[in-house]
């Protein structure tokens with residue numbers, strides 16, 4: 001009786017109702033899923049910032065970190081390659097604009113000025129050899145700023161060590177790669193450059209290093225145009241050792257290049273030095289310094305001794321911190337001498353863990369050079385070095 005009174009659905013209509021019901025149910029489930037996911041990711045973000053706060057309070061000298069402390073980052077060696085800090089914004093955005101590239105090293109021989117060639121767009125070069133201890137500091141806060149300090153040179157002087165040591169300071173945010181903005185990428189514009197920088201808080205300073213700036217003719221003017229008050233750091237090293245280091249690096253990439261003395265001397269008998277070879281030319285510090293002094297007062301430049309950086313890293317870094325107007329928080333407590341490496345390395349804050357030394361390309365065994373050639377090069381550089389000491393008011397004792 002009841003069945004006969006009930007409205008009858010045609011099979012087609014029933015299928016239609018079934019389809020609509022299933023669709024509604026799916027939509028409801030999807031919405032729930034989305035809500036739950038966003039809730040859990042917010043929760044995990046809160047969790048990580050809480051961890052960092054707890055750790056920061058435990059670590060003397062790191063009170064200002066709002067992120068996990070270095071020893072929490074992982075057990076990988078500090079100065080070996082690890083994926084870059086995700087918040088450091090060190091990757092270049094894609095661009096179709098052609099770039100100029102400075103031909104250096106062996107290709108620079110017989111050229112008085114570095115040659116400019118057009119090439120495909122490039123990313124900033126050289127991955128940091130270390131994960132910065134404060135690389136996760138202020139990951140989502142602060143803003144990207146143009147650097148207030150730049151390590152402008154010199155190639156093979158010890159620039160990587162200075163950058164890695166100074167970025168231990170909680171008030172320093174550093175770009176790990178070399179942006180090469182003022183030499184190769186200038187036409188990309190300041191916004192491109194700023195965008196590469198890590199975020200920083202108001203009380204932090206942003207630092208980058210590109211050693212080729214020191215020998216780039218246009219770099220001083222361009223940097224002064226960006227900011228006439230920017231602080232400049234130059235890491236200098238005995239130009240003879242620097243040249244051998246430079247040659248050793250080139251040889252490791254191109255084993256077929258001529259010998260060091262074939263490249264260094266125009267005439268072996270007369271001992272005439274080939275200043276067109278970049279490895280030699282970069283060491284003429286007094287010469288390269290002149291254009292900088294047309295744009296910056298010498299007080300705005302700080303010269304780090306590459307030699308003392310190895311024998312007394314804490315002393316050299318104390319002077320760097322003073323120059324940058326920072327409290328001396330990077331001290332001898334941060335360094336230890338690694339006998340296997342033969343260089344000072346960074347201790348992990350809090351102690352323990354794996355050694356944190358610069359990568360294999362820093363502190364390489366140099367190729368053997370004939371002592372007579374070395375003597376001739378010393379004689380060649382002597383007057384240039386003296387001029388450099390007089391200009392900067394510092395004796396680096398490169399004898």
Ligand SMILES: Nc1ncnc2c1ncn2[C@@H]1O[C@H](COP(=O)(O)OS(=O)(=O)O)[C@@H](OP(=O)(O)O)[C@H]1O
Nearest residue numbers: 155156157158159160161245343344358362363364
């Ligand atoms: N702590 C520590 N560990 C390892 N290496 C150190 C350190 N401090 C200074 N140095 C010296 O840095 C030299 C490399 O200089 P740069 O970093 O300026 O090189 S580069 O221009 O960025 O390629 C590198 O040169 P080579 O010894 O010729 O490899 C080192 O002598």
